[in-house]
Amino acid sequence: MTTPLDTALFGIAFLSGVLLCTLGAYCNRRWDEPGVTAFGMFTLLLGIGAVVGGAVGMAFGASGPSRGPPLWSDIAFLSWAFAMLPWLVFALEYTGTYTRLRRRTVALLSLPLVGVTGLVFVSVFNLPVDGVILQTIGSLATVHVFFLLIIGIYLVVRTTHEYGHLSLGQGIVLGTAAISPLFILNITPTLLEDVGLTAAATGYAVGFLFPAGLLVFALFGFEIFESTPAAGTVGEQAIARETDDLIFVVDDNERVIKLNPKAAEEFGLSRTEPLGKPISDILGVTLEELRGMETYERRSGVSRQQFDPEISSFTDQHDRQLGCIISLHDVTERELRKQRLEVLNRVLRHNLRNNVDVIKSNAEVLAENGHDDRAEAIIDSADGLADLGHKARSIDRFVSRRIHETERDLVAVAEEVIADRCERSDNEVEIELDAPESASLVTDWEALTAALDSSVGNAVRYADTTVEVGITEYATGYRITVSDDGPGIPDSELAALDAGSETPLQHGTGLGLWRIKWGIKKLNGTVTFTNESGTTVQMTVPDRSVS
Structure with missing residues (x-):
């Protein structure tokens, strides 16, 4: 006999079905993400089973045409079994595992469900069917439905576990929502037989209310369609x-x-x-x-x-x-080479043209008038051309090849550069070196020596009285500072360095500053130029032995 409590419990199952159907329709209207349509169909089929089964339960209770499980139990199982097909399709599309399912494939996957339908009809109406045939069909259909269920759960749980922006709990909630109706509804016939209709109706209500709650939580708690793993x-x-x-x-x-x-x-x-x-x-x-x-x-x-x-x-x-x-x-190397070629082209054209003009005009004067005092100007210009060519070759050599790392003493190298520059310079200035006794450094020494040579050379050339060279250690390398008390670097040359290229209106008078910049850049270091009471060049050189 059906009691008001039993009717209320079946009513809960009915309302859970309404919620599931509404959820499926809402998903299809709200989102346009991979797996949404299949997810909507999954919840809709579960919902239809809950609505129809709940209505049958409220109307007939434990009675019905079947001598086996009650009709509402068969309806629930049938709707769940059919829901497993869109469940698998949802898992495949949602996880991005397979997003191009053909209708033929879906139709083939659905064929065994015909067997499930036949089993339910045989159970409900007690149709005379051979037991062996019935058992074979039932076993195959059950295996197929479990295959759809397990593969879908595996895909969803695995994918949500692998993707850092998703939660494993999200996959567990979805998997539990898919499998829980089977376990809960499977025990309702036993509860009906051993305990009574109220216990069975309770299990039936929970069998739909529980997955409905999980699916609502997955949609609005985990926001499963706001960021799908298919991406x-x-x-x-x-x-x-x-x-x-x-x-x-x-x-x-x-x-x-x-x-x-x-x-x-x-x-x-x-x-x-x-x-x-x-x-x-x-x-x-x-x-x-x-x-x-x-x-x-x-x-x-x-x-x-x-x-x-x-x-x-x-x-x-x-x-x-x-x-x-x-x-x-x-494209770091490409941009560096492009910049280098652009600067070399403009500087060489500008400086070589000017110096050749000086040589030519002075040579013509000498030839016409025999004035030997013009020879000095010719020699200076020729020396300028030679130095320019040397710097250009040096730059091309260390920038074009791969870094060659060796270990040397930075202080010893600095002392050699200073001595060489003092010997070659006509400007008598005092050079002070403030450095530790030694500074072991692993780097590309050709690039560093070129940058250091140009820094000290510029300072010696333009200083009034004093050049100061400092070497200090920092966390991952050494900091080299070269300062002079000269007039400072012209703003036009610094602007060309900052711009990374030379233009007809904005260019330097040589390659010295570019040699510094490119040499330090080759080493992944930094260089700054400051004009305050002279010029200060500060270079940081990473120790390549420090990881």
């Missing part, structure tokens, strides 16, 4: 794993979903640390700002690199944009 899976498949480019995969909210090992190594990150964070936290610029950049510049301590950014969108089979793939191609 990471589909994007990951598009990555060329062996590339030297830095690759980031972001969803349509500009959150990092995946990055390749090269990007993780370059930014000093683990493979999971940046996941779920905005790409602007990693790159320092938004996706929109990156799109407008010709080159992206990254500074890391004393190092500076330049990259060509490429941004491409990726979509699913319905042409819905899931996110973007960001590729950063290192």
Whole structure:
């Protein structure tokens, strides 16, 4: 006999079904993400089973045409079994494992469910069917339904565990919502037989109310369709794993979903640390700002690199944009060579032309008038040309090749450079070296010596009375300072250095300052020029033995 409490419990199952149906319809209207349609169908089928079964339970209680399990129990099992097909489709699309399921594939997966339907009809109406045939069909259909269930749970739990921006709890909640109706509803016939209708109705109500609550929590608590793992899976498949480019995969909210090992190594990150964070936290610029950049510049301590950014969108089979793939191609060497060639071209053309004109005009005067006092001007200009050629060759040699690391004493090298410059200079100035007794350093000494030579040479040439050279140690290398009390570097030359190129209206008078800048840049160091009571050149040189 059905009591008011039993009716109320079946009513709870009925209302749970209404909630599930509403949830399915809401998902299809609210989101357009991979797996939404299948998820809506999954909740709708569960909901239909709860609504119909709850209505049957309220109307008939434990009675019905079947001598076996009550009709509402068979309806619940049938709706759950059919819900397993969209559950698997949802798992495949949501995780991005397989987003191009054909209708033929779905139809083939649904064929065994016909057997489940037949079993329920046989059970409900006691149809005369051979026991062996019935048992075979039942076993195959049950195995198939469990296959759909388990594969779907595995995909969802594994994917939410792998992706840092998702929660493992999210996968567990979804998997539990799929499997819980089977366990709970499976015991209702036993409860009906051993305990009574009230216990069975309680189990039936819980069997639908519990997964309904889990699915509501998954949708609005975990926000499963706000950032789907399909973005990471589909994007990951598009990555060329062996590339030297830095690759980031972001969803349509500009959150990092995946990055390749090269990007993780370059930014000093683990493979999971940046996941779920905005790409602007990693790159320092938004996706929109990156799109407008010709080159992206990254500074890391004393190092500076330049990259060509490429941004491409990726979509699913319905042409819905899931996110973007960001590729950063290192063009530091290319930009450096371009800058070097540009400067060498302009400086050599300008200076060689001027000096050759001086040589030519003075030589013509000498030839016509026989004045030997013109010879000094010719010699000076020729010396200038020779020095310019030497600096150009030096720059091209150390910038073009790979870094060659060796260990030497920086103080000893500085003393050699100072002695050489004093010997070659006509400007009698006092040079003071403030340095420790020794300073062991692993670096490319050709590049460093060239930069140090030009720094000391410029200071000796333009100083009034004194040049000071200082060497101090810092955390990862040494800081070299060269100061003089001369007139300072012309603003036009500093402007050309800051701009990174030379123009007809903005250029230097030689290669000395560029030799300093490029030599230190080759070593991933930094250089600054200060005009205060003379000129101060400060260079930081990393010790390449320090990791």
